[in-house]
Amino acid sequence: MMTTQKMSKTLLAMMLGTALMSGSALAETTMDKTQSAADSAGQKVDSSMNKVGNFMDDSSITAKVKAALVDHDSIKSTDISVKTDDKVVTLxxxxxxxxxxxAAVKVAKSVEGVSSVSDKLHVRDSKSQDMKGYAGDTATTSEIKAKLLADDIVPSRNVKVETTDGVVQLSGTVESQAQSDRAxxxxxxxxxxxxxxNDLKVK
Structure with a gap:
């Protein structure tokens, strides 16, 4: 008799355990569904936040690079422009x-979040050349104008020449790409x- 009771109790315990397990499995399934719905909603929020994040990242990267350049003793950062587009920094x-x-490129590369650096920096003339700076630019402009005037291909009267720190800007209108390339x-x-x-426009 005792043995039968023991067996009954064991069976009862097993049945209860199975019922509890299936109940908890059901609860887990429901939880999983709720969790996955929450996850997908979270992902949507994350992806929209990422778009905002990218914009925020670019502007915060620009700010960090500017700060790093200011902190660097040997760089005159006031003359350097910093732009960031999709984590690519242009100096x-x-x-x-x-x-x-x-040094400026190295500093920019070391800033967290920067994927690469595009170097568009110009080196100024040395001090001795700076003394004649404006005069040098004027002489350069005059020489270019004289050479364009002497050329048979380029309609020099239509070409405007400006020189700043040795960088020459050509503007105006020419009749062909060949004239633009020649100038x-x-x-x-x-x-x-x-x-x-070369800012020359071709008719």
Missing amino acids: SGFVESQDQAE ESITKAVDGVKSVK
């Missing part, structure tokens, strides 16, 4: 030497020209 403006340009190559060949910004 532009003027520095005193190639070493400063390289640019003549300008690049002139002594004292560091780079040419």
Whole structure:
């Protein structure tokens, strides 16, 4: 008799355990569904936050790079412009030497969140050349104008020449791409020209 009672109790315990397990499994399934719904809603919020996050990241990266440049003793950061687009930092403006340009790029690369750095920095003339700065630019402009005037292909009266720190800007209207290219190559060949910004429009 005792053995039968023991067995009954064991069976009862097993049945109860199974019922509890299936009940908890059911509860888990319901919880899973609720959790996955919450997760997908969370992902939607996350993805929209990411868009805002990217914009915030770019502006905060720009701010961090500017701060890092200011903290660096050998870089004159006031002349450096910083822009960030999708974590790519572009540095532009003027520095005193190639070493400063390289240091600025290195500083920008070390800032957290920066994926790469585009170097558009120009090196200023040395101090001795700075003394003649404006006069040098005027002489360069005059020489370019004279060479364009002497050229048979380029309609020089339509081309405006401006030189700033050895950087020449060509503007105006020409009749063909060949004339635009010719004006640019003549300008690049002139002594004292560091780079040419060709803004000539072709009719």
